[in-house]
Amino acid sequence: MTSIFSLKPPTSNQARLLIIGAAFLAVTLGLILLQPASPTPAGIPHSVTAKAPGPVAPAPQTDPLQTVARADTSLIALDPPKQATPAVDDITANVLATLTGSLPQPAATPAPQTTDTPTTAQDPLRSLTSGVIASLSGTPTQQAAPRSMEQLVVQALKQGQSDAYIDALLNEAASAGQIEVPGALRTNAGRVDTATLLADLVRKSNPGADSALPAPQGEGVEVRVVQRAGKTQKYNFYTVQSGDSLGAIARKFYGDAALYSAIFRANRQILSSPDRVRVGQRLSIPEVTQG
Amino acid sequence: MKRLFGLYVACAVFLPAAVFAQDVRITPELSSKTITLTTGETLVIERIQDTAHRLDSEFTKTSRACPPFCISPISAAPGIETFGEIEVLSFMENSLATGRGLLLDSRMPEWFAKGTIPGAVNVPFATLDETNPYRDEILKALGARQTGDSWDFTTAKELLLFCNGPWCDQSPRAIKSLRSVGYPADKLKFYRGGMQLWMLLGLTVRQPT
Numbered sequence: 001m002t003s004i005f006s007l008k009p010p011t012s013n014q015a016r017l018l019i020i021g022a023a024f025l026a027v028t029l030g031l032i033l034l035q036p037a038s039p040t041p042a043g044i045p046h047s048v049t050a051k052a053p054g055p056v057a058p059a060p061q062t063d064p065l066q067t068v069a070r071a072d073t074s075l076i077a078l079d080p081p082k083q084a085t086p087a088v089d090d091i092t093a094n095v096l097a098t099l100t101g102s103l104p105q106p107a108a109t110p111a112p113q114t115t116d117t118p119t120t121a122q123d124p125l126r127s128l129t130s131g132v133i134a135s136l137s138g139t140p141t142q143q144a145a146p147r148s149m150e151q152l153v154v155q156a157l158k159q160g161q162s163d164a165y166i167d168a169l170l171n172e173a174a175s176a177g178q179i180e181v182p183g184a185l186r187t188n189a190g191r192v193d194t195a196t197l198l199a200d201l202v203r204k205s206n207p208g209a210d211s212a213l214p215a216p217q218g219e220g221v222e223v224r225v226v227q228r229a230g231k232t233q234k235y236n237f238y239t240v241q242s243g244d245s246l247g248a249i250a251r252k253f254y255g256d257a258a259l260y261s262a263i264f265r266a267n268r269q270i271l272s273s274p275d276r277v278r279v280g281q282r283l284s285i286p287e288v289t290q291g
Numbered sequence: 292m293k294r295l296f297g298l299y300v301a302c303a304v305f306l307p308a309a310v311f312a313q314d315v316r317i318t319p320e321l322s323s324k325t326i327t328l329t330t331g332e333t334l335v336i337e338r339i340q341d342t343a344h345r346l347d348s349e350f351t352k353t354s355r356a357c358p359p360f361c362i363s364p365i366s367a368a369p370g371i372e373t374f375g376e377i378e379v380l381s382f383m384e385n386s387l388a389t390g391r392g393l394l395l396d397s398r399m400p401e402w403f404a405k406g407t408i409p410g411a412v413n414v415p416f417a418t419l420d421e422t423n424p425y426r427d428e429i430l431k432a433l434g435a436r437q438t439g440d441s442w443d444f445t446t447a448k449e450l451l452l453f454c455n456g457p458w459c460d461q462s463p464r465a466i467k468s469l470r471s472v473g474y475p476a477d478k479l480k481f482y483r484g485g486m487q488l489w490m491l492l493g494l495t496v497r498q499p500t
Contacts, residue, residue: 125417125418125422125423125424125425126425128400128415128417128418128423129418129423129425129426129428129429131400131413132412132413132414132415132418132429132432133428133429133432135412135413135414136393136412136414136429136432136433137432155399155417158417158422159417159420159422160420160422161359162358162359164356164358164359165358165359167356168355168356168358168359168360172355176349178401
């Protein structure tokens with residue numbers, strides 16, 4: 001190795017340049033092909049092969065970016081990969097992790113890392129304060145503005161905001177297209193189902209508190225018991241009420257908003273996407289074995 | 292070139308007012324305000340000159356949900372002076388330009404980034420809340436001095452706070468937080484109109500860099 005370097009320095013230099021060039025090209029190509037952060041442009045049928053290596057999800061969800069606050073239905077036919085949508089569960093987990101400070105990597109807060117201690121990255125107030133100090137002392141800094149639903153919720157909870165405030169905040173951000181909202185957390189009126197999101201948070205932060213789930217009841221719940229050849233089969237149905245989201249219905253029946261996909265799958269014929277539940281729709285609620 | 296000259300002539304003949312006078316002034320005496328900060332930075336405040344201009348943004352909304360977006364009373368807290376736009380301009384000239392005062396945007400950074408009053412510094416209301424464990428650092432940056440457990444505000448800056456407007460409670464909250472640590476009432480001013488009225492009047496908005 002050393003002999004090659006000492007004997008032919010120009011060639012090894014060239015070789016190094018070549019390797020660096022090739023690596024650069026590969027990364028650039030990879031980024032162009034994968035486009036990790038860019039939403040699929042509406043109207044362009046994104047080729048599945050370009051998304052490459054992993055298997056493409058069955059795509060039960062429609063990218064919320066394309067349906068957020070827009071009433072047209074032409075976009076929902078597209079089936080972009082599932083990864084574009086943050087799952088209800090992920091959001092809850094992220095919020096809790098950030099609040100308890102147990103998040104291993106600062107996924108929820110892209111804080112300016114320049115002058116601060118590592119703990120800064122996990123604490124929105126710390127990074128906010130740093131931003132304030134920097135701008136008061138005249139040094140320009142790039143502020144880490146919350147960009148995801150988790151960050152907004154975390155920030156609002158840390159500020160001790162009311163549920164009503166968080167609801168207004170999320171809806172404002174969603175209607176401005178600043179955050180991605182999972183389809184299951186969209187009510188039939190197009191709003192963000194903050195109540196379900198927050199209830200889910202409470203449930204997740206108190207594991208075991210609701211192990212014995214009471215039978216769902218209330219407006220729209222319908223249970224049919226059919227006896228056939230000695231066997232008793234129970235069927236659950238639910239008629240969508242005003243203000244419901246698929247996540248809320250999943251919470252009602254299973255106690256977990258994240259299980260909405262079971263309901264979605266069972267009602268694929270009448271639901272084009274998880275955020276398309278309409279008042280009066282009669283959904284069949286499948287049995288879900290938990291655990 | 293010829294055509295341009297023709298246009299000038301036509302303007303000079305038919306629309307003398309448009310050529311010789313600014314149509315949209317701040318006051319009859321004031322067409323624009325130029326403020327030079329201690330840093331040497333120059334701020335120019337004027338109004339949009341297009342008389343057909345309309346707002347086409349968040350600030351055209353009429354019916355945000357209350358709570359939380361409720362209508363603020365004129366006074367943010369007892370003893371706090373409330374400013375209108377002309378007083379804001381005077382403050383910029385007399386306090387901001389001399390370094391005695393600061394113009395604080397109390398909104399969260401994502402709002403600040405969309406555009407603010409020239410010369411404003413972003414101090415989100417949440418950072419002044421007593422739940423922020425790092426609040427002392429901000430108070431020090433505002434010129435307050437800590438002596439033991441108490442604060443000395445004699446060298447603290449005069450602050451003019453604003454947020455999104457009469458439907459926004461963030462600057463009143465910030466003012467109340469500052470009052471609760473003892474920031475003197477006569478050093479706190481409230482611009483209730485906020486971005487809503489500032490923009491509605493076509494006054495200069497700056498995108499922070």
